[in-house]
Amino acid sequence: MTVLVLGIGNILWADEGFGVRAVEAFHRLYAMADGVDLLDGGTQGLYLVNRVAEAERLLVFDAIDYGLKPGTLKVVRGDEVPKFTGAKKMSLHQTGFQEVLSAADLLGRPPRDIALIGCQPLDLEDWGGPLTGPMAASIEPALAAAVDVLAGWGVAPARRADPLPPENGLLANDIDRAAYERPRVDAG
Amino acid sequence: MGIETPNGFKLDNAGRRIVVDPVTRIEGHMRVEVNVDADNVIRNAVSTGTMWRGIEVILKGRDPRDAWAFTERICGVCTGTHALTSVRAVENALGIDIPENANSIRNIMQLTLQVHDHLVHFYHLHALDWVDVVSALSADPKATSALAQSISDWPLSSPGYFRDLQGRLKKFVESGQLGPFKNGYWGHAAYKLPPEANLMAVAHYLEALDFQKEIVKIHTVYGGKNPHPNWLVGGVPSPINVDGTGAVGAINMERLNLVSSIIDQTIAFTEQVYLPDLKAIGSFYKDWLYGGGLSSTSVMSYGDIPEHANDYSEASLKLPRGVILDGKLDDIQPIDLTDPDEVQEFVTHSWYKYPDETRGLHPWDGVTEPHFELGPNARGTKTNIEALDEAAKYSFIKSPRWKGHAVEVGPLARYVIGYAQGKAEFKEPVDRLLTDLGLPLTALFSTLGRTAARALECQWAAHQLRYFQDKLVANIKAGDLSTANTDKWTPDTWPKEAKGVGFTEAPRGALGHWIRIKDGKIDNYQAVVPTTWNGSPRDPAGNIGAFEAALLDTPMADPEKPLEILRTLHSFDPCLACSTHVMSEDGQDMATVTVR
Numbered sequence: 001m002t003v004l005v006l007g008i009g010n011i012l013w014a015d016e017g018f019g020v021r022a023v024e025a026f027h028r029l030y031a032m033a034d035g036v037d038l039l040d041g042g043t044q045g046l047y048l049v050n051r052v053a054e055a056e057r058l059l060v061f062d063a064i065d066y067g068l069k070p071g072t073l074k075v076v077r078g079d080e081v082p083k084f085t086g087a088k089k090m091s092l093h094q095t096g097f098q099e100v101l102s103a104a105d106l107l108g109r110p111p112r113d114i115a116l117i118g119c120q121p122l123d124l125e126d127w128g129g130p131l132t133g134p135m136a137a138s139i140e141p142a143l144a145a146a147v148d149v150l151a152g153w154g155v156a157p158a159r160r161a162d163p164l165p166p167e168n169g170l171l172a173n174d175i176d177r178a179a180y181e182r183p184r185v186d187a188g
Numbered sequence: 189m190g191i192e193t194p195n196g197f198k199l200d201n202a203g204r205r206i207v208v209d210p211v212t213r214i215e216g217h218m219r220v221e222v223n224v225d226a227d228n229v230i231r232n233a234v235s236t237g238t239m240w241r242g243i244e245v246i247l248k249g250r251d252p253r254d255a256w257a258f259t260e261r262i263c264g265v266c267t268g269t270h271a272l273t274s275v276r277a278v279e280n281a282l283g284i285d286i287p288e289n290a291n292s293i294r295n296i297m298q299l300t301l302q303v304h305d306h307l308v309h310f311y312h313l314h315a316l317d318w319v320d321v322v323s324a325l326s327a328d329p330k331a332t333s334a335l336a337q338s339i340s341d342w343p344l345s346s347p348g349y350f351r352d353l354q355g356r357l358k359k360f361v362e363s364g365q366l367g368p369f370k371n372g373y374w375g376h377a378a379y380k381l382p383p384e385a386n387l388m389a390v391a392h393y394l395e396a397l398d399f400q401k402e403i404v405k406i407h408t409v410y411g412g413k414n415p416h417p418n419w420l421v422g423g424v425p426s427p428i429n430v431d432g433t434g435a436v437g438a439i440n441m442e443r444l445n446l447v448s449s450i451i452d453q454t455i456a457f458t459e460q461v462y463l464p465d466l467k468a469i470g471s472f473y474k475d476w477l478y479g480g481g482l483s484s485t486s487v488m489s490y491g492d493i494p495e496h497a498n499d500y501s502e503a504s505l506k507l508p509r510g511v512i513l514d515g516k517l518d519d520i521q522p523i524d525l526t527d528p529d530e531v532q533e534f535v536t537h538s539w540y541k542y543p544d545e546t547r548g549l550h551p552w553d554g555v556t557e558p559h560f561e562l563g564p565n566a567r568g569t570k571t572n573i574e575a576l577d578e579a580a581k582y583s584f585i586k587s588p589r590w591k592g593h594a595v596e597v598g599p600l601a602r603y604v605i606g607y608a609q610g611k612a613e614f615k616e617p618v619d620r621l622l623t624d625l626g627l628p629l630t631a632l633f634s635t636l637g638r639t640a641a642r643a644l645e646c647q648w649a650a651h652q653l654r655y656f657q658d659k660l661v662a663n664i665k666a667g668d669l670s671t672a673n674t675d676k677w678t679p680d681t682w683p684k685e686a687k688g689v690g691f692t693e694a695p696r697g698a699l700g701h702w703i704r705i706k707d708g709k710i711d712n713y714q715a716v717v718p719t720t721w722n723g724s725p726r727d728p729a730g731n732i733g734a735f736e737a738a739l740l741d742t743p744m745a746d747p748e749k750p751l752e753i754l755r756t757l758h759s760f761d762p763c764l765a766c767s768t769h770v771m772s773e774d775g776q777d778m779a780t781v782t783v784r
Contacts, residue, residue, distance in 0.1 A: 010261060011261055012246060012258070012261050012262065039415075040415075040416065041415060042261060042267070042415055042416060043261075043263070044267070044415040044416075046308055046312065046397075046400065047404055047414065047415045048415065049397065049400075049401055050401035050404065053401070099312075103397055105360075106360065106394060106397065107394070107397060107398055108356075127245060127246070128245050128246035172257070173253075173254040173256070173257035174250055174251060174254040174257065174258075175254075175257050175258060175261070
């Protein structure tokens with residue numbers, strides 16, 4: 001069985017990067033079961049169709065505007081996902097990612113199961129800024145929710161005894177979260 | 189009130205104002221406002237980007253060798269081309285030469301992006317401006333088959349194939365899951381294709397969707413992964429190990445063969461599907477030759493795809509380099525990206541502050557200090573703008589100008605320059621297409637011409653892929669396995685201060701990154717992107733940019749369903765993916781569309 005765990009969003013726009021930061025942390029803290037792939041999808045849109053169409057099951061992390069308290073998590077499953085992404089301003093990536101899902105559908109190869117772990121953002125306008133406090137605090141709970149989803153699919157990940165060192169992270173070249181968020185020189 | 193701009197366009201903002209505005213964003217906001225006269229002809233156009241901010245805010249103080257990884261995140265569509273431009277800027281600043289193999293591999297990466305972007309842009313965004321998906325449901329599969337077989341040898345063309353496909357489409361539409369087709373103006377009077385042509389185009393939409401995922405495998409081979417392939421200052425990151433059997437990241441014979449086979453398929457798809465479709469669709473829109481804008485007078489291309497490693501001269505670059513002004517096709521001017529008087533960015537009409545806003549700044553000296561304010565004649569509030577005041581600041585996009593001139597960039601600009609240079613590889617396909625369609629050369633300067641240039645360039649790029657793949661393999665067979673030069677990798681080999689510029693031709697036009705390095709760190713970094721050139725607001729002299737110019741004088745069948753606006757904007761392939769709303773004057777939602 002193939003399971004794809006996908007984080008989407010733009011790390012350059014503060015809370016927009018939640019999905020990517022969540023999948024990055026997931027990789028650092030958990031070892032995936034066989035057949036489970038982690039992917040930093042960024043804002044790639046149709047470039048992701050290939051991977052989504054190949055997956056039997058799909059788990060997505062994303063920043064989603066439900067109009068709730070910042071940092072609130074919401075897990076949406078199965079048929080609810082396309083329905084939700086069709087709603088106005090549901091996700092910052094709705095057009096892009098909704099298109100990816102319907103493209104997989106059009107090709108006759110949609111994932112059998114889909115789960116979306118969304119987190120309510122606080123600030124999407126802070127160009128170059130870090131994740132805000134409420135969002136950063138929601139990463140671990142989002143990972144716990146992801147562990148539940150994967151366990152339900154029979155592919156529970158195992159918590160690593162020690163987190164992976166930064167050099168083995170999903171994002172390199174100074175865009176891993178710690179390096180990215182370090183205080184900037186003369187910023188502004 | 190009517191005025192004439194210095195670059196020769198008549199503007200009149202007296203009539204009804206139509207606003208095409210974004211709701212959400214992926215890579216940025218984009219919004220257009222137009223005034224139409226009593227006959228619904230566009231007489232004034234105001235193009236605004238409401239998101240872009242300077243990348244230097246993020247890059248200042250970081251390691252220049254990592255800049256590509258940040259710039260790759262600016263945009264979700266042209267990731268690789270930003271990365272390539274970035275490593276070229278750093279190499280230019282530090283005087284780093286790359287090996288021949290690295291040049292070939294980078295060209296293959298860039299050409300792959302070009303082919304992928306053009307194909308995806310045409311089928312998944314732009315074709316739907318010409319093709320009515322819902323009309324395809326009423327097509328006769330047998331007649332569709334006859335049409336398809338009359339224009340191409342592509343094997344997927346039987347009546348049964350189109351019947352099955354129509355059935356699938358019907359099921360998809362009936363389930364209410366219109367997905368990518370949801371936002372169309374189906375049934376709009378500006379759609380001209382018969383149902384059979386629509387069905388054929390929808391079939392190819394799906395085939396292109398399936399095929400595009402093969403093309404990007406080339407990025408996985410040479411970039412180590414996709415999305416977000418790896419890049420390297422001094423060369424390319426993947427070593428060559430011809431006899432290797434699947435070592436992670438290494439390029440071996442099996443992978444070279446995989447790339448070669450994808451290139452063959454790409455050439456076939458482009459020549460047997462994309463180009464015949466373009467010609468077939470174009471033949472029904474021969475009288476819709478609006479949208480030329482700046483293309484007949486002012487175009488620019490930096491050039492790209494160097495034949496020889498480290499030689500970025502006009503002679504070495506396979507994509508044309510130069511500027512044409514005032515429609516003088518026999519006077520192609522050379523470009524110097526380091527000259528402080530050539531490329532300059534103005535902010536008179538942009539939401540930024542300069543000490544002296546009557547002057548432009550060369551990107552090496554560029555500053556990005558946001559200053560958001562609405563003009564006195566704007567309507568609405570800062571968070572809910574109903575109508576912009578184009579006499580004041582009205583965009584987060586700066587106004588780049590070449591020696592003070594607004595220019596169009598992109599595939600049509602490249603083809604106009606290549607044509608003017610008399611290069612057969614650009615001129616002959618254009619002449620052939622125009623002859624087949626029975627159109628004069630002037631027809632090239634239009635929305636349709638822009639769309640055609642992109643298709644021709646896709647074919648050109650597919651053959652260049654073959655050329656550089658063969659060149660790479662020949663060089664490897666001759667024993668050269670070098671892919672990176674690390675002589676100046678460590679900062680202790682660098683001068684205390686350095687500056688450089690890197691450029692590429694992104695699918696959507698000329699892209700430049702200007703960098704200043706001080707004490708081993710980035711001191712300033714400016715990216716001037718193609719959509720900034722095309723989508724720029726007015727400059728201090730009042731010259732309008734390519735988007736605004738291209739929208740003028742276009743008649744609209746129904747201003748509340750601005751299909752014609754989307755058609756022309758989409759023809760530029762703007763790098764601003766966003767879902768958009770069409771609003772009436774009082775701000776009420778009328779329809780949702782997708783602009784990218």
